[in-house]
Amino acid sequence: MKLPRWLLIGLCIGVIAKAAAAGLQVSEVAKDTWIVQGAAALGTPGNRNFISNAGFIVTDDGVVVIDALGSPAMASELLAEIRRVTQQPLRYVIVTHYHADHIYGLQVFKAAGATLLAHVAARLYLNSETAQQRLQASRKELAPWIDEKTQLVPADQWLDADETRLRVGSVDLVIRHVGPAHTPEDLVVFVPQTGVLFAGDLFFRGRVPFVGQADSRLWIKSLDRMIEFKPGLVIPGHGPVSTDPMADLQLTRDYLLYLRRKMGEAARNMEPFEDAYASTDWTRFEALPLFRAANRMNAYNTYLLMEQQELDK
Numbered sequence: 131m132k133l134p135r136w137l138l139i140g141l142c143i144g145v146i147a148k149a150a151a152a153g154l155q156v157s158e159v160a161k162d163t164w165i166v167q168g169a170a171a172l173g174t175p176g177n178r179n180f181i182s183n184a185g186f187i188v189t190d191d192g193v194v195v196i197d198a199l200g201s202p203a204m205a206s207e208l209l210a211e212i213r214r215v216t217q218q219p220l221r222y223v224i225v226t227h228y229h230a231d232h233i234y235g236l237q238v239f240k241a242a243g244a245t246l247l248a249h250v251a252a253r254l255y256l257n258s259e260t261a262q263q264r265l266q267a268s269r270k271e272l273a274p275w276i277d278e279k280t281q282l283v284p285a286d287q288w289l290d291a292d293e294t295r296l297r298v299g300s301v302d303l304v305i306r307h308v309g310p311a312h313t314p315e316d317l318v319v320f321v322p323q324t325g326v327l328f329a330g331d332l333f334f335r336g337r338v339p340f341v342g343q344a345d346s347r348l349w350i351k352s353l354d355r356m357i358e359f360k361p362g363l364v365i366p367g368h369g370p371v372s373t374d375p376m377a378d379l380q381l382t383r384d385y386l387l388y389l390r391r392k393m394g395e396a397a398r399n400m401e402p403f404e405d406a407y408a409s410t411d412w413t414r415f416e417a418l419p420l421f422r423a424a425n426r427m428n429a430y431n432t433y434l435l436m437e438q439q440e441l442d443k
């Protein structure tokens with residue numbers, strides 16, 4: 131079958147438009163509240179380190195962005211998307227924490243006139259050798275998207291209060307320090323008018339979290355501080371938004387508590403990890419996504435943590 135030339139051209143343009151949009155798609159998840167969702171992957175040159183989420187809130191007196199994505203190129207794309215939604219000026223970027231995949235885009239927003247806000251506890255990391263080494267490594271691993279021009283950008287205002295209230299236009303924002311947990315500087319942003327909570331990397335939806343080296347006691351505390359808001363919608367640092375966040379928050383909390391209780395008992399009784407793991411009843415959690423990938427390591431890390439706490443007593 132031979133297609134008319136005009137139709138072919140139309141099809142090609144359609145494909146190109148779709149391909150261009152495939153990198154970054156904004157969606158409005160609540161009134162005047164937009165997000166982009168990064169790939170569920172590690173950062174690579176192929177995905178331009180677009181592996182985390184960012185959001186923005188449009189007010190009648192400017193735009194507030196939450197997190198800056200993982201490369202200047204992605205931040206520029208986000209900025210272009212913001213410009214398609216609104217002509218309001220950029221007011222603030224709030225940084226939930228200074229992990230590479232959330233901050234390498236900061237310089238773009240700074241240049242566009244935004245005031246950068248972050249918690250003061252990030253300063254220690256930002257001025258550290260580790261942060262510089264990480265950037266050097268990223269310049270190799272994520273070239274050409276992270277290059278010599280990519281900088282670690284400090285906040286314009288370092289927040290040191292437990293809670294900071296910000297009113298932009300007619301929108302109230304509650305910026306709460308819930309760290310140290312994932313990082314010392316963990317911030318979450320709550321918008322009372324919409325019930326939306328931007329939770330950074332402390333929130334996992336309907337799945338077993340990766341505990342890693344995090345201190346689960348501190349993490350539980352920060353979950354409690356998020357539950358206090360009674361959010362109706364949570365935007366995590368990675369993965370899809372949660373429309374049933376109280377259940378998700380409670381699930382993560384229960385899981386961490388259970389790990390601590392079971393592994394704590396084993397550590398106290400000096401029971402070897404293998405035996406303790408095998409004799410623990412995991413039925414409540416084993417149907418959850420990522421149980422197989424994460425549970426054993428989570429339990430082991432918690433066992434080591436509880437063992438250390440026993441020794442410290």
Ligand SMILES: [Zn+2]
Binds near residue numbers: 227229312331
């Ligand atoms: Zn992180």
